[in-house]
Amino acid sequence: MAEKRGAGRDGYHHGDLRQAMIDAAEAVLAERGVGGFTLRECARRAGVSAAAPAHHFGNLAGLLTAVATLGFDDLSDAMDAAAARASAAGGCRLAAICRAYLETALARPGRFRVVFGRRELDKEDPEMQRAGGRAFGILVAETRAHRAGLAAPPPGVVSSETARSPDFAEILFVWSVTHGFTTLFIDGQFDFLVDDSERASMVSLFADRLMTLLVAALPPTTRLANPEHDG
Amino acid sequence: MAEKRGAGRDGYHHGDLRQAMIDAAEAVLAERGVGGFTLRECARRAGVSAAAPAHHFGNLAGLLTAVATLGFDDLSDAMDAAAARASAAGGCRLAAICRAYLETALARPGRFRVVFGRRELDKEDPEMQRAGGRAFGILVAETRAHRAGLAAPPPGVVSSETARSPDFAEILFVWSVTHGFTTLFIDGQFDFLVDDSERASMVSLFADRLMTLLVAALPPTTRLANPEHDG
DNA sequence: GGAACAACTTGACACTGTATAGATGGGGGA
DNA sequence: TCCCCCATCTATACAGTGTCAAGTTGTTCC
Known part of the structure; x- marks a missing residue:
């Protein structure tokens, strides 16, 4: 099972997308403010498709x-x-x-x-x-x-x-x-x-x-x- | 110059789109709140195309x-x-x-x-x-x-x-x-x-x-x- | 090894705000 | 009175959004 834990993306599965999305969200909020906040941008930074976060957070409000x-x-x-x-x-x-x-x-x-x-x-x-x-x-x-x-x-x-x-x-x-x-x-x-x-x-x-x-x-x-x- | 003033829409030109848009905006805000507020929805209620308000307000922030x-x-x-x-x-x-x-x-x-x-x-x-x-x-x-x-x-x-x-x-x-x-x-x-x-x-x-x-x-x-x- | 299942991708849909180019028609100058 | 100007509005298009449905991948457990 090797080193699956980690920030990086090694395969189809992310490993810890939930945390990665939260980190991305904080970064986007810091850079662009609430007004410039976007679910897709966070997904992009986490290196993941736009629909991926839904599984962890349900929707934008969830994140x-x-x-x-x-x-x-x-x-x-x-x-x-x-x-x-x-x-x-x-x-x-x-x-x-x-x-x-x-x-x-x-x-x-x-x-x-x-x-x-x-x-x-x-x-x-x-x-x-x-x-x-x-x-x-x-x-x-x-x-x-x-x-x-x-x-x-x-x-x-x-x-x-x-x-x-x-x-x-x-x-x-x-x-x-x-x-x-x-x-x-x-x-x-x-x-x-x-x-x-x-x-x-x-x-x-x-x-x-x-x-x-x-x-x-x-x-x-x-x-x-x-x-x-x-x- | 007849009765051009009025809320109604009589022809190509609205007559008082600026005020109509503001009224629509207040109505939308009252019904749907800030989150549900949309420029296009206001334009729809004013009976006007989506791009019409731009001439009066510049953009969404202007309205x-x-x-x-x-x-x-x-x-x-x-x-x-x-x-x-x-x-x-x-x-x-x-x-x-x-x-x-x-x-x-x-x-x-x-x-x-x-x-x-x-x-x-x-x-x-x-x-x-x-x-x-x-x-x-x-x-x-x-x-x-x-x-x-x-x-x-x-x-x-x-x-x-x-x-x-x-x-x-x-x-x-x-x-x-x-x-x-x-x-x-x-x-x-x-x-x-x-x-x-x-x-x-x-x-x-x-x-x-x-x-x-x-x-x-x-x-x-x-x-x-x-x-x-x-x- | 196979099955069940969670995690992810792809593609699509209905929206959004805004830019551009073209249509319209009222008001001012002749 | 006529005609042209130009503010006003329409039509169309584009990039981007959130979310959904269906398919793909990989892990885990029996």
């Missing part, structure tokens, strides 16, 4: 859903790492995860746009739902820990009843600020305000000021450290 | 840019009206324009998505730049008036130096919260949290709570009522 799943997990990983770093340095965890959200998006805008609404996805896909839930869970846990004045959130899973919890508005608030700023920036809505040369420094500066405003805006929890456990 | 321009102006009109209503009722103008932003987007999600980044537009288009600038100007003026404790913003044009003004972070903050919540909601990111039946009431409830948080978060201006006039 994009796989990319979005990676995007969600990247977001989660970046937030987790940033929170840990902030704890170690004695900084604010909540501000750190929000900055991580922004920076992850800036590092791969094409992928971020796939994750958030610029192409049709398969919203029923369980893997993607898991990844999305994980990212959201971090946000929820960190927001609650911050409001409760905890150094770090206690371990535990975010319940599906989050939308009914008394602090849901605060959670949405944090997500909205972060996501709104990220989206507006990525989509070039600030372009007419700042010219290209200062754009990079502007993000950093205003991200800081925004996070400060955001963190200051959150009223501390009065009664409970973890409202999830309410009857 | 979408025209739609986006309308979208911006709609946003501006809704915010202006909401602010006036809030003033009359003794309510908070800033919260009112943010709610108006959200509600305008919810009323026509397809159009809103065209305005904000889901399709390629002609960003150099002067009409669209004007419309975008107008909407942003309202946001800037109302944010400043609110922080200065004024009943309404003084008349005047927002300078292009806004990005360098000391209160730019606060302005971005307001826009980010409003735009972020709107975008997340429109794109269905809250779908897994609430089921369809309660979604409508949820928006209203959380919009209120978010606006309250937002307004409370803005630190009042200390020194100046209108920082734009600084040297």
Whole structure:
């Protein structure tokens, strides 16, 4: 059975087309953006016919859903790492995860746009739902820990009843600020305000000021450290 | 010159194809969303060949840019009206324009998505730049008036130096919260949290709570009522 | 070794946006 | 009033897209 594993294409069968397609998709997104994204172009780069991916992803939305799943997990990983770093340095965890959200998006805008609404996805896909839930869970846990004045959130899973919890508005608030700023920036809505040369420094500066405003805006929890456990 | 004006198609020449195409575009966006939007479909509805629109809009992006321009102006009109209503009722103008932003987007999600980044537009288009600038100007003026404790913003044009003004972070903050919540909601990111039946009431409830948080978060201006006039 | 089955190719179809060349007819100058 | 100009629209064509059906290849398992 020799070395069938590998990136290369040795015969009729690819070997690992699924991963090759995802890699190609990321490359195309990075080079041409969401608008220039094409299933056939990805297949071409993977050295495979146009119909080949169907077997692995079903259709275009399936491939994009796989990319979005990676995007969600990247977001989660970046937030987790940033929170840990902030704890170690004695900084604010909540501000750190929000900055991580922004920076992850800036590092791969094409992928971020796939994750958030610029192409049709398969919203029923369980893997993607898991990844999305994980990212959201971090946000929820960190927001609650911050409001409760905890150094770090206690371990535990975010319940599906989050939308009914008394602090849901605060959670949405944090997500909205972060996501709104990220989206507006990525989509070039600030372009007419700042010219290209200062754009990079502007993000950093205003991200800081925004996070400060955001963190200051959150009223501390009065009664409970973890409202999830309410009857 | 008889009755050449009119929606109908009487001969070889349409009469008002430009407007007919825009109407068709709005209809298609409302029915099929951004994803299902097609230039040929719009031309079909206008009863015209596929190549006809090119003369009026150049290309697909040109038509979408025209739609986006309308979208911006709609946003501006809704915010202006909401602010006036809030003033009359003794309510908070800033919260009112943010709610108006959200509600305008919810009323026509397809159009809103065209305005904000889901399709390629002609960003150099002067009409669209004007419309975008107008909407942003309202946001800037109302944010400043609110922080200065004024009943309404003084008349005047927002300078292009806004990005360098000391209160730019606060302005971005307001826009980010409003735009972020709107975008997340429109794109269905809250779908897994609430089921369809309660979604409508949820928006209203959380919009209120978010606006309250937002307004409370803005630190009042200390020194100046209108920082734009600084040297 | 043969069969079953997953992975891939080929070819086709109905679309899309856009370019080009030609048809049409209304309005302005004579 | 006539006639020509030219903006407007049609017809046709082209390259490219996503997806489907049917055939081909190779692996794996009995």
